[in-house]
Every structure is written in structure tokens, then in C-alpha cells.
């Protein structure tokens with residue numbers, strides 16, 4: 001396995017948010033993490049990234065224990081994080097945003113990003129703070145990929161985007177499947193998650209409540225109802 | 234009152250303001266990137282002044298004194314950051330304030346131990362002595378020199394910050410520290426560099442000030458108060474606001490000396506209160 005998360009317990013101050021999460025992502029695999037608002041999806045990604053380090057449990061990446069390391073060390077091991085709030089650098093141009101942490105050994109370079117998102121190329125000199133939500137999302141995905149990751153942590157990429165933009169992003173993610181990139185995708189839209197992912201973990205109140213292959217869920221989507229409420233279908 | 238006198242005071246103000254700008258620029262970079270109010274900034278200015286004085290007088294070379302001051306203050310800055318401030322990132326403001334005040338006191342006492350409490354003065358090097366004729370009036374060469382050096386340094390730093398990749402990383406870090414580190418950039422190294430740069434600028438300001446005001450062990454504290462006023466005026470979170478505000482404060486201070494000499498210091502604080510009342514975000518600050 002490329003990434004193995006075992007029994008992590010994560011807190012914000014005294015508030016206990018993750019109560020022993022286990023999950024795995026294999027090389028080249030796309031794994032979705034779904035669950036209600038507040039279930040702990042973002043916290044799981046932040047724990048892996050070292051931004052909110054777990055208090056106990058283990059995170060292994062390429063067979064090395066990484067829990068407790070500084071975020072920049074974890075990133076350099078080959079993990080890129082695309083946060084839910086996107087975090088564009090608003091005073092930097094689109095091109096500066098994309099190339100802020102480029103890795104010359106990355107299989108993706110700037111030209112590739114322009115190919116995926118021609119719309120971005122047209123506004124390459126615009127400031128990151130002056131973009132639409134969709135443009136921002138494309139930019140921060142590109143920014144992450146240019147660091148040359150083996151694992152992409154992607155938090156709710158379709159949130160708040162117009163359907164046509166969601167489609168562009170989904171197509172791009174499908175294109176990425178041809179390379180050997182692994183993705184851990186947090187996604188509110190079950191449609192998008194099922195479309196992209198090989199396996200799905202359902203998180204509920206800081207625990208993995210269900211783990212299944214995407215086909216199994218597609219055959220019987222009602223299995224998700226208990227954890228997602230009405231939005232599941 | 235003659236036009237010549239007004240122009241001279243204006244240029245005096247610009248020279249003085251350029252020193253304030255050097256101080257406040259460093260302070261706001263440190264505040265913006267590390268989120269630390271550097272109360273030791275005055276002490277770093279003090280160290281710059283005394284090192285410049287020592288090197289200039291004992292080696293008889295003002296030109297060695299300047300870089301020596303910058304290096305000495307920057308080196309002290311690196312030590313303060315790595316072994317002091319770094320432990321307090323993310324802890325309460327009060328602890329940071331106490332630590333930095335403590336460090337400032339220790340540094341000031343060290344200066345007193347080494348150089349004593351007696352103030353001293355230094356003349357500028359020969360080539361910068363005397364005055365140039367501006368047509369309307371004479372103006373001291375050395376003041377032109379400090380203005381020029383300050384501006385060149387500020388333009389140089391502006392260029393690095395706005396036009397280079399390293400600068401893009403700093404601008405990114407000013408806005409989103411956590412995201413920068415999540416992209417694989419060693420933010421702590423960036424913090425050390427930023428602190429060293431701010432400290433070096435304070436050292437330069439101290440060194441430039443010596444031929445103007447001499448050295449005295451209270452000069453750091455006096456400068457710190459004004460530098461903080463300048464930072465607030467310029468707007469927290471706007472590093473270039475500090476430059477504009479520095480110039481403004483320098484000019485107001487020296488122009489007011491023409492008409493109400495006794496009120497020139499009070500006027501600065503009055504100006505701060507007024508600007509904050511009507512524009513709480515400062516001159517160039519946002520939000």
C-alpha cells in the first residue's frame with residue numbers, strides 16, 4: 001500500500017475529532033472519503049498532511065512512518081494537499097501560484113496544466129485573488145500537481161462549482177488516472193465520488209462506518225443512506 | 234520663512250523618514266510573516282549603531298562600519314529567532330511580548346557593559362562631509378547619502394519580493410503560512426531569513442544614524458516607539474505601507490519643527506490617533 005492510516009486519534013485542543021480512523025490507498029488507486037458535514041473528512045486529510053498531527057495511531061507512506069513530521073517534510077515525500085478552502089495566494093499571479101513549489105522531476109509541468117485548463121492560461125497574469133471559484137479550483141489542483149506528488153489529497157473539489165466546471169475537473173481527474181497517481185478524494189457529491197473512485201470509505205463521527213468497492217455501492221446505493229441522509233441519492 | 238528653508242526641512246524629513254521606513258519595513262515583514270511583534274527591533278538598531286561606531290572609529294573606516302553593522306544585527310536576529318522566538322510560534326501574544334522585551338533589555342545592558350553609558354559622536358567620512366548647493370540653499374551631503382542608501386536598499390528588497398521566485402514564496406507566506414508549508418516549503422527557514430533581513434535593516438538604520446545623532450544607549454528605545462507608530466500608520470499587513478508612513482512621519486516631524494518645534498513629537502502621535510480613527514486599517518492596509 002502507498003498510504004496506510006491506522007487507528008489515528010486527532011484532536012483540536014480538547015475536542016476529540018477522529019476516534020481511530022483506518023484507511024488505505026494503493027498505488028494508482030482513487031479512493032473516496034465521504035460522510036456528513038463534520039464527520040471528520042477534512043481532519044483526516046489534515047492529519048495525514050501533518051497540519052493537525054494525530055495524537056496517536058500511525059500514518060505510513062511508502063513504508064515509512066510519517067506521523068509527527070513537519071508538513072513540508074511530508075509534502076516532499078510526495079503528498080500534495082488541495083484544501084477545501086482552496087487557499088489560493090491572492091497576491092500572486094496565476095502562474096506564480098502554479099509554480100510556487102514546482103518540482104523539476106514532476107511528471108506534470110506547467111504546459112500540462114495549460115493543456116488541462118486552457119482557461120487558466122488566458123489569465124496567467126491575473127492575481128489569484130481575482131479568480132472565480134472554478135478558476136481557483138483548477139489553479140490549486142495544478143499547484144499541487146506541479147510539486148510532483150505520488151498521492152493527491154483532494155478536499156471537496158466540486159464544492160460550490162457550476163456543473164460545467166465540475167465536469168472539466170472530473171475529466172481532468174480521469175485523465176490523471178492514466179498516470180500512476182493515487183488520489184484520496186473527499187467528496188460531497190456521491191455521483192462524482194462513484195464516478196471517480198475505486199473504493200469508498202464512509203466516515204461518521206470520526207470513525208469509518210463503511211468501506212466498500214464503488215461497484216457495490218452502485219448496485220445498492222441505499223447502503224449509504226444511514227450515513228449521508230437525504231443527500232445520498 | 235524662506236522657500237530654501239522649507240525645502241531643506243522637507244529633505245531633512247525625507248532623510249529621517251527613510252530611516253523610519255527601513256525600521257518599519259523590517260518590523261512589518263517580521264509581523265506579517267512570523268506574526269511576531271518584534272519588540273527587540275530597537276535593540277537591533279542600537280547594536281547596529283554601536284557596531285558601526287566601533288568599527289568606524291577603531292578601524293577608521295565608515296565604509297566597513299556599515300556592512301559590519303548590518304551583519305552584526307542580522308546575526309543577532311538569527312540567534313533571537315532560532316533560540317527564542319521559534320519556541321513561541323503559536324503561543325499567546327503575551328509570552329512573545331515578554332520574551333522580546335526581555336531580550337531587548339538584555340541586549341541594551343550588554344551594550345552598556347561594552348561601551349558604557351556615555352553618548353558619543355562620529356563625523357561622516359570626508360567625502361560625505363560638507364554640503365551641496367541645491368540652488369535655493371545648501372544641504373548636508375551626508376543626509377543625501379542616507380536618503381540614497383535607504384532608497385536603494387528598499388528598492389532592492391522591493392525587487393526581490395515582487396520580481397523573484399524567492400519573493401513569491403515570501404508573498405505567499407505573508408498570506409498563508411500553513412499552505413506554503415503544505416506545499417513542501419520549509420517555512421521555518423523562511424522565518425529565520427525574514428527575521429535576519431528585518432534585523433539587518435534595523436542595523437543599517439542604526440549605522441546610518443550614527444553620524445547624524447551619535448550613539449547613546451537610549452536610542453533604540455526611542456526609535457522603537459516611532460517605528461511602531463509608523464507600522465500602525467502604514468497598516469498592519471501591508472509591508473509597503475510602512476515605507477509611505479515612514480516618509481510621512483519623517484516629513485511631518487521635520488516640517489513641524491519649523492513652526493511648532495516643541496510639538497513635533499506629540500504631533501506624530503496625534504497623527505496616528507487621527508489616522509486610526511478615520512482609517513483603522515492604516516494608510517495602505519486592507520480590510
Ligand SMILES: Nc1ncnc2c1ncn2[C@@H]1O[C@H](COP(=O)(O)OP(=O)(O)O)[C@@H](O)[C@H]1O
Pocket residue numbers: 012015017035036037038039040041042043044
Ligand atoms: N479548527 C478547528 N477547531 C476546532 N474544531 C474543529 C476545527 N476544525 C474542525 N473542527 C470540528 O471537527 C469536526 C470534524 O470537522 P471536519 O474534519 O472539518 O469535518 P468534515 O470535513 O467531514 O466536514 C467537526 O465537528 C468540526 O466542528
Ligand SMILES: [Mg+2]
Pocket residue numbers: 041042043084
Ligand atoms: Mg471538510
